[in-house]
Amino acid sequence: MSAPIALYIHWPFCVSKCPYCDFNSHVRESVDQAQWRDALLADMAHEAGLTAGRRVSSIFFGGGTPSLMPPATVAALIEAAERHWGLTAECEITLEANPNSVEVANFAALASAGVNRVSIGIQALDDETLRFFGRAHSVDEGLAAIAAAQAHFARVSFDLITARPGQSLAEWQAELARALAFGTDHLSLYQLTIEPGTRFKTLFDRGEIILPDEDLSADLFAATAEQTAAAGLPAYEISNHARVGQESRHNLTYWRSGDYVGIGPGAHGRRNGIATERHKKPENWLAAIAGQGHGIKAERHLTPETRATEALLMGLRLREGVDLDHVAALSGVARDRLVDEAAVRRLAGHGLLSLTGPRLAVLPAGMLLLDAILPEVVALG
Template identity: 45%
Template sequence: MPAKLNLKNHPLSLYVHWPFCVAKCPYCDFNSHMAGKIETAAWRNALLTELGFRARQAAEALSVDYSNIELKSLFFGGGTPSLMPPQITADIIDCAAGLFKIADDIEITAEMNPTSVETEKLNAFAHAGINRVSVGVQSLDEAGLKFLGREHDTKEALSAITAAKRIFPSVSADLIYGLPEQTPANWTKQLNKLLSFELGHMSCYQLTIETGTIFHTRARQGDVLTADDDAVAHLYMVTEEVLNGAGLNSYEVSNYAKPGQASTHNLNYWKAGDWLAIGPGAHGRLTTANGRLHMANRKSPDGWLSDINVNGHSCETQIIETKYQSFEEYWMMGLRLCEGRPLTPPPAFGGGNFFLHRDWLNIFIQEGWLEINNNSVRTTLQGRLRLNTILPRLLDAPENELKA
């Protein structure tokens, strides 16, 4: 039998994509689809089939028996995974436990929308094995919820958080800022309301206009759908001040946590870890002896289901990234982290072959946007506001052009 993988240096996570929603939010560019009639038995069987395929694929790619692979986190995303029948959730968790070693402190997260119907299912999800929920509040302002096309109201959001806090050991909540004419006072009020629930984790995302969304169509027609850049920057600074002041420390551009409550699963993404992914449109990564393996499934729910029934998987993309692609991903994800990343990436991510642009690195340090400590580089608060400016310049080192 192959030697056991050293997972202290090689964390493995599992992502499960449930693509169905009650309605499509106008800002959302995720692979989500209006839920019609769903053949739950067929979806259950397909997800379990693909999970078995991915476990075998990981064992082959990592040269280790998959029963020796330790799973550190499992994340049900979407779509709206809280629309998934809890029994399917339980079956996926049980299947994963039969395939892999389960870490004693495994984090098992499900995203949920705070409608009254879904809140009633929380006990069933806890019984299934979920130990962390991320509640998609998005706004605690009725006008904001209507603007964002959400199906719940403020009362339902607060009730959902109350119920989740009672049932789960770990609860996170999401908010969106940067809505048109949103004021710092309004935003501060929303933040403080969520803080009153003593959550261990919060995510605050800037509203952005993504290609292919309803908001994108409206923006092209001339509608103003976001606050201006200066207002957004001010709201971000308010977020940092209010949440950090309440003991939720910023650990990533959009994420805040009390000590020990940062998201294990998302940290694995940002730290260039490995993860398997099942479900329509799901993407995974594995670091193999030959390079970084990028896997992506077919996005269409019907097409994905058909592929599983015929082939046992739905791999639309399965390629080894170039070292430069892995180098780019390492920094694009890693500089989102407040702790930063080692200046020389591991060899699998182009370390020793590719470099950050030295001149721009020095300029950004002088501007106070980047810092280097103990041979690691990190963004400052001002730098996190300017990542879209910083990243393309850092990655455009002239010595990389001949190697990419």
């Protein structure tokens, strides 16, 4: 039987747009829920017809805010995936959620629908920062959401953003210690970045947002790695921390260059050596479903060099790194063409990389410099 695939389902709607967010999220006064359920089911059926004989190892409902989806729609999509492909015995089914009372009230129904893992957008554990981030919840609501999630789902993760304007190392260490005390088996801990096209970019360009300097950012990153490791949740990816066995299986499919199907507005996919991209604007995606039976905007065959480059850029985010022999076999590019060996030797000498047999990995000291390291190491254009 062919290797399993992952399934990503994008729900593009949010109650409001956060000022730091560059995801494909949209605010609409109303959503025709029946229309959207039927359209997502049609988009899924199209992909299923092109990936017959493969089972689904993970489903990820992302957004936007997929916890705004009616639980009945979530159930219908999971049931359709089971019908089209079949789910593996340990299939991980994750849904992203915001911690407000309306969405938390759906947790029991979402668990009954088949969701077995939830990822909550907490983002901060102080109310002033939550207001700065434009979040619609309070710290108390966030804590209630974590407790409710732990009562209903076997696996719970939540997000926090660090390297915020005015944040000190001591403040972050205290906040992270509090987060770790909740006992979840997974945390996603991101340093704040200023993305083009966001409200924060406008404020940053005006000098109204000032990020921590490089030294403080490095200290925050190092402290994060130290505290999470001490708590038994070491970093397995540059921004993700988990107990052994509790890593996000869906995201590991991306980082390990596995095939995945993406449906819904703006979703990307990789299947059978083909990259897929769907219409981004919700209305355009719906029109494509009505006109052609699926939401695809573009498909392109991936060249061997592109497949190799993607495998390296994604895999080197992981603590485990990449097996260069595997990348060569996957892509068809000879191993001696994959990386700049002189750059690897030089960076290894500085304690930033390791190369053991075919396995190349970025060491903890190199992770903060990953964006600078990758262009030096990856030899393919």
